[in-house]
Amino acid sequence: MARPYWSGQIQISLVSFGVKLFVATEAKSDIHFHQIDRKTGERVRHQKVLASAIENDPDEAADSDEVVERSQIVKGYEYSKGQYVTIEPEELEHLRVPSKHTMEVTQFVDREQLPPEFFEKPYFVVPENDAQTEAFTTVRQALEDTGKAAISKIAFGGREHVVAIVPAGSEAHGGMMAYTMRYAAELRDPAEYFQDIKKTKVSSDSLALAKELIKRKAKPFDPSKFVDGYEVAVKELVEAKLKHAPVPREESPAPAKGKVINLMDALRKSVSGDSQPAKKTAAKKHGLALVKGAVKKQTHHAAKSKATPKRKSA
Numbered sequence: 001m002a003r004p005y006w007s008g009q010i011q012i013s014l015v016s017f018g019v020k021l022f023v024a025t026e027a028k029s030d031i032h033f034h035q036i037d038r039k040t041g042e043r044v045r046h047q048k049v050l051a052s053a054i055e056n057d058p059d060e061a062a063d064s065d066e067v068v069e070r071s072q073i074v075k076g077y078e079y080s081k082g083q084y085v086t087i088e089p090e091e092l093e094h095l096r097v098p099s100k101h102t103m104e105v106t107q108f109v110d111r112e113q114l115p116p117e118f119f120e121k122p123y124f125v126v127p128e129n130d131a132q133t134e135a136f137t138t139v140r141q142a143l144e145d146t147g148k149a150a151i152s153k154i155a156f157g158g159r160e161h162v163v164a165i166v167p168a169g170s171e172a173h174g175g176m177m178a179y180t181m182r183y184a185a186e187l188r189d190p191a192e193y194f195q196d197i198k199k200t201k202v203s204s205d206s207l208a209l210a211k212e213l214i215k216r217k218a219k220p221f222d223p224s225k226f227v228d229g230y231e232v233a234v235k236e237l238v239e240a241k242l243k244h245a246p247v248p249r250e251e252s253p254a255p256a257k258g259k260v261i262n263l264m265d266a267l268r269k270s271v272s273g274d275s276q277p278a279k280k281t282a283a284k285k286h287g288l289a290l291v292k293g294a295v296k297k298q299t300h301h302a303a304k305s306k307a308t309p310k311r312k313s314a
Contacts, residue, residue, distance in 0.1 A: 005130060006156050009102045010139070010165070012040050017135035018128030021154075021178055025122065030144040048073065092158075099160055103178075111149045114164055119180045125165065125176040140167050140176050154180070185248075207266035216271065 004020035035044040048068045068215040075092070076084035087164050099105070127136040143150065143166060150165040168175040233248070 006154065008100075008154075010105065010150075010152070011102050012105045012139065012150070015135060015139070017132040017139075018134065019103075019125050019132070020128055022124040022126070023121075024124050024177070029231050031231050038078060053252075068090040091242065097155045097160060099153045103154050103163060103165070105152045105165070108146070108148040109151060109164075111147055111166055114149060114181075117187060119164075120161075120180045120182055123180070125178050125180040126167070132144045136176075137174060140174065142178075145165050154178070185232050203264070206263055206267060209264070210272055213267060213271050 002022060006021040007024050009016045010019050012201065035046055036042065048070075050068060059253075074088045076091070077087060078084050127133045138151075142148075152163050153164065154163045156163050156259065164179045164181055166177050166179070170179045236248055
């Protein structure tokens with residue numbers, strides 16, 4: 001098992017127990033770009049130099065004696081224009097922030113009341129050791145039975161986060177999830193974007209057809225069925241370049257033909273068409289025929305990976 005990202009206590013009034021948090025996500029994309037000089041084909045690397053070196057001679061800054069070694073770089077807080085207070089790494093490590101070690105639960109809320117736009121990143125929560133399991137399991141079951149989420153704060157990664165703690169999935173594994181959440185000030189005011197939407201009366205007939213269309217297309221969500229189409233397309237592009245083959249390009253959408261149908265007609269055609277089997281040639285309309293095999297292969301790989309997750313060392 002990987003090393004925990006955070007270890008500490010969950011405290012609920014006088015009840016506390018040790019837990020470990022593990023990052024629940026990992027980067028799966030194999031696409032990594034470097035910056036290359038178009039003329040020479042060489043990789044472009046970056047060097048950190050003093051601002052004064054760039055101001056004095058931008059063209060020679062990278063070759064000057066003003067290149068700064070990583071060990072000489074510290075953080076600086078700009079308290080006035082061009083004036084900085086330097087802060088050493090060990091000073092940040094010893095900041096007095098209680099939530100660096102303890103997640104004190106301040107309230108419980110219904111899980112349905114947590115807007116999805118506030119969720120940021122998931123973490124697995126497990127007991128710190130066997131001695132902590134009884135308290136951990138009891139709190140987990142209480143959250144499950146009441147449908148509540150525990151709200152707390154946690155400090156890591158250079159900031160303090162609001163965190164929601166909830167039971168994870170089924171009883172099969174008995175774990176919990178912690179989701180870091182955005183602060184209200186980090187979300188833009190939706191009224192600025194939605195206020196100009198024209199007020200429109202919804203037709204009961206159109207609404208009924210829309211609900212029927214949703215009903216027919218509704219099915220359980222299976223994350224393994226989705227792959228990164230952009231990654232597939234980039235790999236196809238790279239392969240074509242290596243083989244000096246024609247580069248696959250996006251096809252321009254065909255211009256609309258015939259008269260414009262109204263919403264009711266579009267809904268009726270969608271509902272009636274949804275009951276018919278999909279045509280095999282549909283993928284070709286969007287230029288996906290060339291990557292069909294790759295998509296299928298990666299989907300199978302994703303499903304296999306989900307069944308037998310890889311273990312990573314820290």
